[in-house]
Amino acid sequence: MTQRKLTPGRLIIATHNKGKLAEIDALLAPYGMTTEAAGDLGLDEPDETGTAFAENALIKAQSACDATGCVALADDSGLCVAALGGAPGVYTADWAERQPFEAGALGGPGRDWYLAMGKVEGKLAELGPDADRSAYFVSTLALVWPDGEQLVVEGRAQGHLTWPPRGTLGFGYDPVFVPQGFKQSYAELGPEHKLEYDHRAAAFAKLVAMVF
Numbered sequence: 001m002t003q004r005k006l007t008p009g010r011l012i013i014a015t016h017n018k019g020k021l022a023e024i025d026a027l028l029a030p031y032g033m034t035t036e037a038a039g040d041l042g043l044d045e046p047d048e049t050g051t052a053f054a055e056n057a058l059i060k061a062q063s064a065c066d067a068t069g070c071v072a073l074a075d076d077s078g079l080c081v082a083a084l085g086g087a088p089g090v091y092t093a094d095w096a097e098r099q100p101f102e103a104g105a106l107g108g109p110g111r112d113w114y115l116a117m118g119k120v121e122g123k124l125a126e127l128g129p130d131a132d133r134s135a136y137f138v139s140t141l142a143l144v145w146p147d148g149e150q151l152v153v154e155g156r157a158q159g160h161l162t163w164p165p166r167g168t169l170g171f172g173y174d175p176v177f178v179p180q181g182f183k184q185s186y187a188e189l190g191p192e193h194k195l196e197y198d199h200r201a202a203a204f205a206k207l208v209a210m211v212f
Helices: 018-031 053-068 113-126 191-197 199-211
Strands: 010-013 034-037 072-081 134-144 150-161 177-179
Touching (some): 010 018, 018 034, 018 199, 072 199, 134 199
Parallel strands (some): 010 034, 010 072
Antiparallel strands (some): 072 134, 150 177
């Protein structure tokens, strides 16, 4: 466990995902960090070749750190569905891939999150009406310093899947995920409530306790 502290100043957020960036910025706001997104800096997205969330988070953070010479923070997160053996897991974003020329209501270039949610629902439907709909979100944060020091923490949020998608206030799989203890989906609850208890907030609580 690192005892190194993160001092206020420039921090590169290794993401091209605007929704994820907004959540991370909100979580970092009290700590005096000046954040810059890899996407806004024109940095390429590295190939995520890892088979675990921690591996891919470190790949992204290390790439941004190497490119800028600054401390970099990356999040690798995903949806794990019990009945699907933990899928889509680290391939959560891959399930949303579409051709760049296709229109998508949710997602960036090449991604359609409604397509991804439909794939999950289709696989559950194949298992029949009694399929286990429990699921959880994982957020793994990787912090990398230019001198090579690294820190990795993980947070989870338990819940279940609903269908059809509900709400417009989230991103990714938020419209079909109902967190434990709630009746609304993440996309119905909205970011101000989601940031209090979601998987990314849980991971950040661990990070904050260690580096601030």
